[in-house]
Amino acid sequence: MQVKKSNIILSNLSQYTGELKNKIFTSEHFGIIKYTLRWTILIAPVAITIGSMVALFLWLLTTAIHFRFAHTWLLFLLPVAGVLIHFIYKWAGKSAEKGNNLIIDEIHEPGAGVPARMGPIILITTVITHLFGGSAGREGTAVQIGGSIAALFGKWFKLTNSDMRMLLTAGVAAGFGAVFGTPLTGAVFAIEVLTIGRLKYDALLPALIASIIGDITVAAWGIHHTAYHIDIIAKMPYFLSDYLPVDLLLFVKVIIASAAFGLASYLFALMVHEIKAMFTKLFSIKWLIPVFGGLIIIALTYAIGKPDYLSLGVDAQYPGAVTIPSAFHAGGSDTWSWLWKTIYTTLTLGTGFKGGEVTPLFYIGATLGNTLSGLLNAPVSLFAALGFIAVFAGATNTPLACTFMGIELFGGEHALLFAIACFTAYFFSGNSGIYTSQHIAVPKIFGGYFSDEKSLSEANKRRGYLYSKLYKYSRHSKSKETGSK
Structure with missing residues (x-):
C-alpha cells in the first residue's frame, strides 16, 4: 500500500515537473524569439x-x-x-x-x-x-x-x-x-x-x-575596402622550441613594441585636447583658429617636401608615397612617419576641421610598427599589423574590439599576439582617450591619480590641474634658486 502511494506521488511529481519545464521553456524562449x-x-x-x-x-x-x-x-x-x-x-x-x-x-x-x-x-x-x-x-x-x-x-x-x-x-x-x-x-x-x-x-x-x-x-552598393595581409612568417627554431608552443623572444618584442604603441596613443589623445584648448585661449575670433591651423599644415607640407601626411593616408598620391599599405613592407615607411602623422592629424582636428581619428591612428600604428620592426629585428608586416590595431586600442580604450578587428582584417593565425598588443597598449595609454565622454567604471590602475573620476573629461581636468601645479612649482623653485644666487 505504501509502495503504491509512493509511486503515485512520484508520478504526480514527475508530471508536475514536466509541465513546469515546458512552461518555463515556452515562456522564456518565446520571449527570446519575440525580442530577436x-x-x-x-x-x-x-x-x-x-x-x-x-x-x-x-x-x-x-x-x-x-x-x-x-x-x-x-x-x-x-x-x-x-x-x-x-x-x-x-x-x-x-x-x-x-x-x-x-x-x-x-x-x-x-x-x-x-x-x-x-x-x-x-x-x-x-x-x-x-x-x-x-x-x-x-x-x-x-x-x-x-x-x-x-x-x-x-x-x-x-x-x-x-x-x-x-x-x-x-x-x-x-x-x-x-x-x-x-x-x-x-x-x-x-x-x-x-x-x-x-x-x-x-x-x-x-x-x-x-x-x-x-x-x-x-x-x-559596390564599395570595396582596402585589403591588408601579413606575410607568412617562416618557422624558425627558437629557445625551448621543443617544449613551448610559442616563441618567447617574439613575445617579448611584441610587448615592448605594444608599450610604445600605448604611449603613441597617449601622445595622440593628449595633443588633440591640448591643441584645441591652446588655440581656443589664443584666439578670441574663433574662425581664425582653422585659418591658422590650415596655414601651419601648408607650411609643414612644403618644409617636409612631400604630401604623404595629408588626408587619409590609404591611397598613394605618387609612387613611393608612405601609406598604410606601404607600411606593411620593408622600407615602406620613414623612421618618423608616425610622428609626422600625429602632428598633422592633431593639428587638423584640434583647429576645427572635421573627420574621424581612427584611420590616422591606423597610419600612426602601422608606420610605428614598421619602424620598431627594424629596431627589434622582427617581421615587418606582423608589427605593422600589431601597431595598426594597438594604437587604435589605446586611443579609444577598446582592446577587445581591436583584437577582433585584427582577426577580421588579418586572419586568426596571430590572434594571441593581437590580444597581447591591444591589451598592453590599452594599459600603457593610461587614463586618456580621444572620447572624453567615456565613463570610467574600472580604472586601469587602482590608487592612481584618476581612480575616482567618472569620465575621461574629469580625468583631463585633473591632469590639467596637476600640470599647472607642477608648472607653478617649477617656476617657484627656479625663482628661489635665482634669488639665492
Missing part, C-alpha cells in the same frame, strides 16, 4: 539607411581625395575650407559639433537627443576637409551618421529612453562596421567604447544585427 524578431524588424531599415549613407560617404571621400591628387593647388585653400566648416557648424551645427561625444552622452543619459542634421553636416564637412588636404579619418563621420539616423528612426518609432539607448548603440555599430567592413568589431566597439572597464551586453545582439546589415548594404 522585434529588434531585427526595428533595426533592419535603420541599418540599411546607415549602410547606404556610409556607402555614399565613402564614394564621395574617395572621389574628393583623388580629385585633390590631380589638383594639388587645392591645399592652398585649406584655411578657407576651415572657415567654411566653422560657419557651417555655427549656423546649422549647434550641439552636433560635440560629435561622437554627444552620442556617447545620449546613450549614458538621454537628454536633448541627437539632432538629425548631425549626419549630413559631418558628411559634408569631412569631405571638405579631405578635398583640401586636411589630415583626418572617416570613423567619426560614420559613427555620427549612424547615431543621427538611429535617433531619427527612434523618434519616428516613439521608442522609450531604454530602447533609444539600444538603437543608438546599434547605430554606432552599423556605422563603424560598415565603414571598415568589420561587422563583429563594429558590434563589440559599440558596447565597449561607452565605459572603460565594463561591457553592457544587453545591446550586443541589436548591435551585431545592425553591424552585419550595415556592412552587407555597403557591399551591395
